[in-house]
Amino acid sequence: MKAKRKGEVDLMEDNKIRGELREVERSIYGRQRVLAFMAIASIVIGVLINEICADGDYVEVRDPVNAAYLDDPSRPPRECQDGRALLLKAAQSVLTLGLLVMIVLRFRLRVHQKRVVQRLKDRRVALLRNKNSKASDPKIPRSMMVKLAFEGVLCAVHTLPFLHIDIKNEALGRTLYYRSESLLCGFMFLRLYHVYLWQEQSVFLQYFNLEDSYLIKDHKTIKLTQECATSHRTLAFKVAMTRNPRKMIGTFVLLLLSSCTYIVRIAEGPAAMPHSKYIWNQMWVAITQATTGYGESVPVTHIGRFACIVVMLFMPIIIALMTASTTKALNLSPDEALLMQGIDKNRKRVRVLTAAASLVQHWWRGVSSTHGSSVDRHKNMQLVREMYIAAHELKSFYVTSKVSRAEDSKGLLEFVGMPHEAGQGAGGGGGMRRSLMGYLRKV
Numbered sequence: 001m002k003a004k005r006k007g008e009v010d011l012m013e014d015n016k017i018r019g020e021l022r023e024v025e026r027s028i029y030g031r032q033r034v035l036a037f038m039a040i041a042s043i044v045i046g047v048l049i050n051e052i053c054a055d056g057d058y059v060e061v062r063d064p065v066n067a068a069y070l071d072d073p074s075r076p077p078r079e080c081q082d083g084r085a086l087l088l089k090a091a092q093s094v095l096t097l098g099l100l101v102m103i104v105l106r107f108r109l110r111v112h113q114k115r116v117v118q119r120l121k122d123r124r125v126a127l128l129r130n131k132n133s134k135a136s137d138p139k140i141p142r143s144m145m146v147k148l149a150f151e152g153v154l155c156a157v158h159t160l161p162f163l164h165i166d167i168k169n170e171a172l173g174r175t176l177y178y179r180s181e182s183l184l185c186g187f188m189f190l191r192l193y194h195v196y197l198w199q200e201q202s203v204f205l206q207y208f209n210l211e212d213s214y215l216i217k218d219h220k221t222i223k224l225t226q227e228c229a230t231s232h233r234t235l236a237f238k239v240a241m242t243r244n245p246r247k248m249i250g251t252f253v254l255l256l257l258s259s260c261t262y263i264v265r266i267a268e269g270p271a272a273m274p275h276s277k278y279i280w281n282q283m284w285v286a287i288t289q290a291t292t293g294y295g296e297s298v299p300v301t302h303i304g305r306f307a308c309i310v311v312m313l314f315m316p317i318i319i320a321l322m323t324a325s326t327t328k329a330l331n332l333s334p335d336e337a338l339l340m341q342g343i344d345k346n347r348k349r350v351r352v353l354t355a356a357a358s359l360v361q362h363w364w365r366g367v368s369s370t371h372g373s374s375v376d377r378h379k380n381m382q383l384v385r386e387m388y389i390a391a392h393e394l395k396s397f398y399v400t401s402k403v404s405r406a407e408d409s410k411g412l413l414e415f416v417g418m419p420h421e422a423g424q425g426a427g428g429g430g431g432m433r434r435s436l437m438g439y440l441r442k443v
Contacts, residue, residue: 017120022209024113029201031106036198038099039191042158045092046185047262049159052088053080053181054269062272070166070177077166080181089161099155099191107148114138155191159184171301176270186266186303189259199251203236207243245325249318256314260307261286267303286311348394355387 069075080086118138165180213221240248261283268276268285275281275297285297286308299305332340362383 014120014123017116017123021113021116021120024109024116025205028106028109028113029198029205031102031109032194032198032201035099035102035106035194038095038102039155039194042092042095042099043185043188043191045088045095046159046181046188049080049085049088049092050179050181050185050266052082052085054179057179058265058269058277059272060274060277071175077164078179079164080179085181086161089159092158093161096155096158100152103148103151103155107144110144111140114140151193154193157184157187159188169301171271174271174300176301178266178270182266182269186263189263192255192259195251195255199240199248200233200236203240207239208236241321241325245321245328249321249325252314253318256311256318257283257286260311263307264299264304267301267307268299271300273297273300345394345397348390348397352387352390352394355383355390359383359387 115138159181163180167178167180167183169176169178261279264286265279265282268282270276275285281297285299285304288297299308359380362380
């Protein structure tokens, strides 16, 4: 009795720890979702700042006076004094501070998650050894600290207010001058990393939640999850692509084309090329370089070419995923396959009945294979041939579709299995007719 009560207490304690773990996982997912939206908002603000500050830089033909001014080594750096840009820069600084705070809060939740997981492991070890579990404080791994520092640096870089720098770049015989707002805006696209983490955690929380397995005590599924040889990230990607292909492909294409297109705009804008002014021209450059390659518009800067190379590398993967998704969508579902199977079966059965009815009608008029004219015998053989072909197709259908119909299969085998010589003699015609009439009754 005491052992039973102790087992119930242990089970309640395990359920309590797992419930705490699930709450922590949901909190981490919520923080990551906020981080993703904040990252997207900061990138949009950075794009607006760049469009306001670099509005006069993206032209198809460079002004000689402006070119001479830019080439003057003694000139001060260009400043963006537009009030809208200053206001957006201040808003982006506040948003960046919020991003850093959210990263720290999420890191604390991950540390707490690691502690809860360690506590659950300690309880399992203690139960196996029949001893009381001792709480152990796990050390924070170095990889988590490195990841925290990386994300902090990634989100700290933004278009700072009152920062005005012109960066000179020599590319393929051209001298280009980039504003600090443009380069910082391009670097901020790395914040899309938080969108990837959000999608990854969404898949984990939706498909790899073992709450139901623990509830019904499905230890086999739990063990398979823990001992799975495939990487959980790889498995998560496969599951997401299988169950939500449109959402995954659409999100990936949107993020890839939008980010690479704007990086091409930042790189090619100051080059004073025909595609430097409008963003649609830069999108055309990125897409054509990755697909057909017309050659009418090509990037002339190293950064622009690198962005097009990124699109080139990922575009075949996207096309392959779209092809696989379309092929899967065009496949018949089990219900649709069963419906078409029934329709095809009925069509073939009607064909057998029609051919058999024509043959019976021909015999009913008193025409046999051994009497009458040669025309009548030829007609009789033609009807028998049609009947054999229709019956063979129906038999093949039953074999391939694995439809078990005892009556139809028995009657069909009796008819198709008859030798051709059975209808040549005087007595063979009557046996053939009797078999045919019996089969028609069964069909």
